[in-house]
Amino acid sequence: DTEVTQTPKHLVMGMTNKKSLKCEQHMGHRAMYWYKQKAKKPPELMFVYSYEKLSINESVPSRFSPECPNSSLLNLHLHALQPEDSALYLCASSQDWTSGVVEQYFGPGTRLTVT
Amino acid sequence: KQEVTQIPAALSVPEGENLVLNCSFTDSAIYNLQWFRQDPGKGLTSLLLIQSSQREQTSGRLNASLDKSSGRSTLYIAASQPGDSATYLCAVRFYGGGYQKVTFGTGTKLQVIP
Numbered sequence: 001d002t003e004v005t006q007t008p009k010h011l012v013m014g015m016t017n018k019k020s021l022k023c024e025q026h027m028g029h030r031a032m033y034w035y036k037q038k039a040k041k042p043p044e045l046m047f048v049y050s051y052e053k054l055s056i057n058e059s060v061p062s063r064f065s066p067e068c069p070n071s072s073l074l075n076l077h078l079h080a081l082q083p084e085d086s087a088l089y090l091c092a093s094s095q096d097w098t099s100g101v102v103e104q105y106f107g108p109g110t111r112l113t114v115t
Numbered sequence: 116k117q118e119v120t121q122i123p124a125a126l127s128v129p130e131g132e133n134l135v136l137n138c139s140f141t142d143s144a145i146y147n148l149q150w151f152r153q154d155p156g157k158g159l160t161s162l163l164l165i166q167s168s169q170r171e172q173t174s175g176r177l178n179a180s181l182d183k184s185s186g187r188s189t190l191y192i193a194a195s196q197p198g199d200s201a202t203y204l205c206a207v208r209f210y211g212g213g214y215q216k217v218t219f220g221t222g223t224k225l226q227v228i229p
Contacts, residue, residue, distance in 0.1 A: 042219035
């Protein structure tokens with residue numbers, strides 16, 4: 001099973017809402033990632049978790065709060081977002097992070113619209 | 116700062132043609148380079164991964180090469196098909212600023228005309 005799943009597929013939220021994105025993989029991977037992709041742009045790395053610990057935070061605003069409850073799950077909690085945060089949010093996983101030589105597998109993404 | 120550029124930004128070819136997509140990066144101290152395809156509004160599908168110590172990888176009609184010293188990778192697609200139409204992205208994993216990073220290229224939008 002080389003699948004990364006993400007829920008929901010689409011999310012519309014107001015600027016005062018709190019919502020969460022969910023990502024799951026059952027490949028035994030120990031590194032999980034969140035990327036943000038604006039329309040017609042390449043994905044941009046937001047966070048990296050390695051062995052359930054936050055390894056990388058690419059200066060992401062605090063209104064985005066990641067959480068890794070266990071090795072298979074990755075959440076992204078959203079609060080007080082702005083319309084410019086509307087984007088496709090992609091989750092990925094790989095065998096590990098520190099070796100640097102491993103392949104990333106991506107989920108289908110969550111299309112987020114902030115109104 | 117690692118900058119990753121893909122040329123051309125868009126490409127339209129007739130079915131059956133062989134084609135080459137390019138990916139250039141500015142910092143040659145990379146761990147690996149991975150090629151992906153992305154269909155509109157969808158996630159990324161991994162095509163090929165080249166380690167920094169390798170020069171090429173092949174999978175079916177796809178062949179990817181890596182020349183670290185010149186900061187270039189190419190993705191060769193043989194006998195293109197309409198189903199190959201998608202945006203192709205390269206991603207470079209490298210060491211910068213004290214930790215590993217991943218930077219994606221700007222992408223090439225490919226259209227294969229039946």
